[in-house]
Amino acid sequence: MSQVDEDGPMSDVDRATATDPTMRPVARRERAAAVGLVVAAAVSPQVGAVIAVSLFDELGPAGAAFLRLTFAAIVLCVLWRPRLAGDLRLPAAFGIALGLMNWSFYEAIHRIPLAIAVTLEFTGPLLVAVIGSRRPLDLLWVVLAAGGIVLLVGPGGGAVDPGGVAFALGAAGCWMAYIYLSKRTGAAFPGGTGLALAMVVGALVVLPVGVIEAGGGIATPGLLGSAFVVAIASSVLPYSLELEALRRLPESVFGVLMSLDPAIAAVAGFLVLHQDLGPRDLLAITMVVVASAGAASLSHR
Numbered sequence: 001m002s003q004v005d006e007d008g009p010m011s012d013v014d015r016a017t018a019t020d021p022t023m024r025p026v027a028r029r030e031r032a033a034a035v036g037l038v039v040a041a042a043v044s045p046q047v048g049a050v051i052a053v054s055l056f057d058e059l060g061p062a063g064a065a066f067l068r069l070t071f072a073a074i075v076l077c078v079l080w081r082p083r084l085a086g087d088l089r090l091p092a093a094f095g096i097a098l099g100l101m102n103w104s105f106y107e108a109i110h111r112i113p114l115a116i117a118v119t120l121e122f123t124g125p126l127l128v129a130v131i132g133s134r135r136p137l138d139l140l141w142v143v144l145a146a147g148g149i150v151l152l153v154g155p156g157g158g159a160v161d162p163g164g165v166a167f168a169l170g171a172a173g174c175w176m177a178y179i180y181l182s183k184r185t186g187a188a189f190p191g192g193t194g195l196a197l198a199m200v201v202g203a204l205v206v207l208p209v210g211v212i213e214a215g216g217g218i219a220t221p222g223l224l225g226s227a228f229v230v231a232i233a234s235s236v237l238p239y240s241l242e243l244e245a246l247r248r249l250p251e252s253v254f255g256v257l258m259s260l261d262p263a264i265a266a267v268a269g270f271l272v273l274h275q276d277l278g279p280r281d282l283l284a285i286t287m288v289v290v291a292s293a294g295a296a297s298l299s300h301r
Helices: 003-009 011-021 021-052 056-080 087-110 113-123 121-131 136-153 162-188 193-221 220-246 251-258 261-269 279-298
Strands: none
Touching: 003 162, 021 056, 021 087, 021 113, 021 220, 021 251, 021 261, 056 087, 056 193, 056 220, 087 113, 087 162, 087 193, 113 121, 113 136, 113 162, 113 261, 113 279, 121 162, 121 279, 136 279, 162 193, 193 220, 220 251, 251 279, 261 279
16 A cells, blocks of 8 residues: 555655655655744744734724734735636635634634633534544544533533633634635635635625724724734734645644644643633643544544
């Protein structure tokens, strides 16, 4: 059985070493660099989320989400210069999922700790990884993640705002749609043009409630500057880093590394937002991280 069959699609580095063994030292350095890119891609959105939380008092979650999407759309359109051609229904649907995902996530972290929101949202890609699988081990990951969620939001688990939980799970559902639609959009549009168009649509989706909620704060230079930093840290930078990392790492390794997102969010929330988590919360987050990493590392698709 080939490596593609066992471990999924090969990275560019794997292809090079398979044809030229002398490239192995270079491949090791490339993979080490790729791991650093993935870690940076995981840390960057949490930094952006921490900054976004500081904007909620003046802009509200919807206002902050609208400005993030707007600035990200501007940057991506300048970089890729997309044209209104092809089947625009794909980037439109992709943009709707993108906009609702960002808005729901900001509404969630406005109500519940960052780590809990990220953990609940992460159930979206976990389900995508195991949907359609008939392997018993994948069922174990689902059960493990479900147990973690019950610990986070179940009776006796602490005062977790039900609205925040609902928004986080809504973001998880949008993330599932995002994964399916991003693949199809990427195949139908060259480079990042489809993403740029989708980001414009996402900004338009959140525009009405974002403008109303932000009010006069939407024209405040200091807030606009902070929102621009959020857009770069939460959208433009991680997307670019992930793209480069996927060229150097197998998808399974990439998935395992990205599964650390909830743990990174817990550290960011504790250090910057002073959000303490109890032993039960930490155990629940660990269960979801392990489930996500297991599903990613053992996925053959």
